[in-house]
Amino acid sequence: MNKQMQSILDARKKNIMLSPKKGGSSDIDAIPYLREIGVKLIERPQSIQFTPNINEHIHRWAPYVQGFSAAFVQSIIDQYRKVYEKPIIFDPFAGCGTVLVQAKLNGYESYGVELNPLLQFIAETKLNSWDVPPEYLIKIYNSLPKDKRASAPSFLRTDRQFRPGVLKNLEIIKGGIESLEEKNRKQIKVKNLLRLAFSSILIESSNLKRSPCLGYCKNKIVEDEAPFVLMTQKVHQIADDLKVIRTQYKDFINVKSEVIPANAMTYQHNKKFDLVITSPPYMNGMDYVINYKIEMSWLGFANSYEELKKIKDEMVVCDNVSKRLIRQFYNSKSTYTNDWIESIKFNISKNIEKRGNYRRLDMPYIVHKYFDDMHRAMKNVVLSLNSSGRFILVVGDSLIADVYVPTDLLIAKIGMDMGLKVEKIEKARERRSGQIRSYKLRESIITLVKE
């Protein structure tokens, strides 16, 4: 490690040791904000995360760490079963489509918006392949040609990511799938199911793991045959679920569901919705593009880092976004703000100045852009919400340069500015701050109503 790196690390350690937030908690720091909007936090511990979905029909077709648990979505649907007769459901940050799939399993029409083309493809395939005969899927899979090897993406370090024998077998599967005809809807759907299956075995076949970010895994040994074994398992799992759909959900096969490949900040849906259930990106959270670069490139959704970056720049901001984008935001005129955002920005700037260093000096503007992005996306949702409709968001709060950012309460405040009523804010889970581990953050469910 060079001297400069060492001194940055030492300064970071010192900041953590001296932090006034050590041992603190967001519940305490949130009190003045809660008082101002006249809301009380309700304790409602529950599991929201995707993990249990690996045992759920359809949801298990593609692993997605950042997704909702199907059980959580079902609990929301059940809560409002008597309020709305047949709600039309919407998710503006659809991800891999958990909300929409669960809505369809209840026989409800559902719509989504998703900017990442890979996730949009996964969600759409999970929703609209229910009429594929399972035996037809297996037949096509078993007859995939093995002599049409297609090359791996050229812009990634594929040779580091996969062992040579594994890589060759992945190229054989990829070539086999690509060679399939697409002359009618049935052929297109089967091909898409096989592409989805292929995308979901890539990380398991690689020298990497996702936990939740992509990283190399030292002791992982993948056998050459793994891609074939995993692919066969996945295709059979999908076929088993298609059988279940034919028996248990046959009346819902044609219920309308659609995921639009668009930006939630600009896309205005022409439908009206009763229930919006969503989980936007967290401010200092995940990079939804770089974390899926392997699947995106193998499926042809991105052919260079520039293409990946272009998609990333359109997303709701996260803290490793390009400095250029934040400079542009800083110079733009019509941005949303309120007194909380301004005082948070001021305090972050002051603390960064006091420390003399921080991983992003433009952090106050990243925070500001996050709420401006959310304001835009929320505005579109509110315009499409029926009166008496509910807008339910799951978000986590943050601690940035020793400044508490009450993301859930700020989202509630933005909703209030748009004329929505805050019905409740529930605390679902406690989380640890990434920087000051002893500081307790939370994950909340915000329910807003259009009266």
Ligand SMILES: C[S@@+](CC[C@H](N)C(=O)[O-])C[C@H]1O[C@@H](n2cnc3c(N)ncnc32)[C@H](O)[C@@H]1O
């Ligand atoms: C927390 S994930 C949602 C996961 C989803 N609830 C599920 O169960 O799969 C947030 C999603 O928002 C998407 N996203 C980020 N910015 C967006 C934007 N401006 N428009 C549409 N989608 C966006 C990301 O690609 C990501 O899939």
